Amino acid sequence: MEPSGYADGFARDSLPDESDWPDFRFDRPSVQYPKRLNAAAELLDGAIEKGWGDRAAVYSEARTLTYAELAVEANRLAHVLVDDLDLVSGERVLIHGPNSIDMMVAWYGVLKAGGIAVMTMPLLREPEITKIVRKAKIRLALCAAPLKEAVENSMAQNSGLKRIALTGEGEDVVRLMAGKPDEFRACDTAADDVALLAFTSGTTGEPKACAHFHRSVLAMADTFGAMLAPAPGDIYAGTPPFAFTFGLGAFVVFPARAGIAVALASRPGFEALCETIQRFGVTHTFTAPTGYRAMIGLKDAYDLSSLKGGVSAGEHLPEATWRAWKDATGVSLVDGIGATEMIHIFISATGRKIRPGATGQAVPGYDAKVIGEDGRPVPDGEIGKLAVRGPTGCLYLADDRQKIYVQDGWNITGDLYRRDPDGYFWYVSRADDLIVASGYNIAGPEVEQALLMHDAVAECAVVGQACEDRGTIVAAHIVLKQPLLAGDEMAKELQDFVKLTIAPYKYPRAIHFTDALPKTQTGKIQRFRLKS
Template sequence: MSTLDSRTESSMIVSGHADTFCRDNLPAASQRPEFLTGGDAPVYPDRLNAAVELLDRTVDKGLGDRVAIYTAAENLTYRQLFERANQTANLLVDDLGIVPGNRVLLHGFNGIALSVAWYAVLKAGAVAVTTMPMLRAGELAKIANKAEVNFALCDNKLRHVVEEAREMTGKLSCIADWAGDGAFETSVASKPTVFDNADTARDDVALLACTSGTTGEPKACAHFHSAILAMADTFASHCLQPQPDDVFAGTPPLAFTFGLGAFLVFPARAGIAVAFPDRPGFEALCETIERFKVTTSFTAPTGYRAMMELWDQHDLSSLAKGVSAGEHLPAATSDAFFDRTKIRLIDGIGATEMIHIFISSTADKVRPGATGQVVPGYQARIVGEDGSTLPSGETGKLALKGPTGCLYLCDDRQAQYVRDGWNFTGDLYTRDADGYFWYVSRADDLIVSSGYNIAGPEVEQVLLGHDAVAEAAVVGLPDPERGAVVSAFVVLAEGHDGDGELIKALQSHVKAEIAPYKYPRRIEFIDALPKTQTGKIQRFKLRG
């Protein structure tokens, strides 16, 4: 394994982007991570388009007639998926005028339409900015401003939110939608099923994955075409080891890189199928497993606890593997699921900044309570406050290197995540003598609840917009079901009484302003917030 200095390599590889915004706004050379290549880490050619490798190459291998996507409404073979992606790419270029490097907002629900749109954007050489369907207009506007996004493809049911975001910003000037009056589908169907794929470089940005930091301001994580393939050629290849008859399904949205890998990248790289539930929720997931004989599931620990309750109501006998990520998988949950199903869950830690999972294990090597060992292709160490590597058994900050790494788009927070070429995830870990990593806690104020990253300050700002709130502080408090729950401590404005009705009103207020999963499930009214002499809120005291 060797180190690839992306700073010198990037200058040697000619970009395929006509719109150079992403490349121009990558971190300064001194703040970029070191990438690993060779040995256990995959090696890719200079010219690389991830969508071509995932779709075109799968058809070229003679797998075009295999089912790529199962849904309740229709199934799609790889050849059909390939042709629809080509037709959509032709529409993007011919009708919308998209050129390589343009950012394209994708706003929709997991399913065929969103999958086709994602492949089409990459084939055209553009940059996919996939967003969760629960996001409100203000959140989309922040993302559009951050990434200078002027094009949007969305589900017709969500078009009004995208249009509201356009009104808030000068961006998103071109919006097209599917599942509406049929005009989009008709236009796509009229296009050729062949497409001249964009000649992109392996280090051209292929996607921007937007995530909240501890401040609530979105961070746009840039990932190259090579990174998309690397997550399949590391974690999926070594830990999942997909078989030809496997079918994947789960709950994370495609906007999460956890979902992107599980439902688009991993299946296509292996030439196997994904089954999309027709609605959110764990009941729908169980129905999908039963109907399409799903073999591998992907969800957070919360999901597996729910599935145990539903196990006897469905025939889930096809399920052989389960991948848990998004939050720490407690040993108690792992053992309970195994006792109930005889399936040992594969835990893993990944990060939007790293695109997917970098510490995990195969099912036969799981140690309940431990996250796992370093995925081949990556390096990991536990670091003390002085930056030195700590011995086994001591708690410190997790630091990573691999074929993927953090590249924040135009963001001062890059210097906090990448230091001396290492990626610091913000997690505290210990490592045992056998090389297993054991999660301790977050090292920052980010709240991780049911696999979702939530910034306390963002929720605080929304609460402060309510007339009844004088001051507010939001933290994550431990919860056996969700890992942590968003908990608000509120000082009321004069003339307001803290009762159950006000709690419901404040929760509804938050749900209306930002994505509903961010709302405070616990609200406590207090006389004063704990503060330092300089007026800074002491959130650690609220955590107990």
């Protein structure tokens, strides 16, 4: 590794032993970076050097910033961090708030000043914040004023937090920034210094901190981000929080790398996203399949005609949802699988290479294969575990689970896939979503896909349910478009429909109608909460 630019060596010292690292691959020129690199400087200062300073960087209901103005705010905040908040390079800084210009400035300012950004989901409560603070040994937090309670409560629990600086109009960070210089010399970080810690979400138990280097931040833009072929005038928008690396890439990193803009919604939710699309002429959306299904129902109330592209991630995009969105908007969605451990999407397809229902092919720069229990590739068409390697990879901070995720240099994502002879990867299920009923292996997502083809079904989640007679049965939790239709007659109709759509033995023997499915803040269905 290149000598670190950090005075605080905690993050590098807490990385796994290099023998447990994934096999990082830098075969393509686009992901070959200099040894000294600060991602924030490369993105912001780089945008200005390319002549993009006057281009709009971010739109919001409150204000709009060009790249030059965004750089000034980030530089002023970096001065505040070093001069007033005593940031030591290499320190981890908690960034807590909703998607906003303030949080974007915070992320850039922290990296420029030599801090390690730890962005957190805005709805986290004190116990969740405290786990993160203790694991990452965080002293300083930048927090949106309306969400300060959870962070203050964490500090009261002696979590390790010593200082909370509030962002927002009239708050201390803004006052301190007012008198600072417009320029800031970015910290001289190594390309393999840790730039951010991304904590896994949507699971129970001890959170995992995924460390990503400065070079990895750029790599997600120079691999999948480049596949999207961003063009001048494009405007990105969507629902994933910045704390979710899907959102960080889509709304912070990708636009700056290409000199295009992001439009930030004023509040969470799919109606707010539709409003943002209409107001700012958004061209590309980023959300989970849940979001696209919801927006189909909202399209007549909003002008979505500016859309020309969209990315779906967070969970498998069913073919039925892909076709429904295409019919409703004329837009072909780009599906993709990524992971917090990998920082962003590593299997996808765009343009004419899209095959509805398939996730896609390995993103240029990445290798992918399907392996069996012995770790060897299985023949095309057979189901196995997905293994990936490329310019990014899993580096858990001080966590024994590193040896589970990385094996023989490959990242084992926990997904079951099959690959076809053309190199397309077809999602089967999460490894722990495979339902074994009466000796048959049944993939829950396949049953979900069948149910979603029925006109009455708005959303569904299929899991295994304990059964005294059969051990496990297939159970479907269903949200109907017209809830009043719920009942035995509809359950029988849906069961018969599934029997006619896929192999009859896969039909859901239990149907549970519900008003809503449990989800993470990123829109991912929490199937573990439905299992019994």
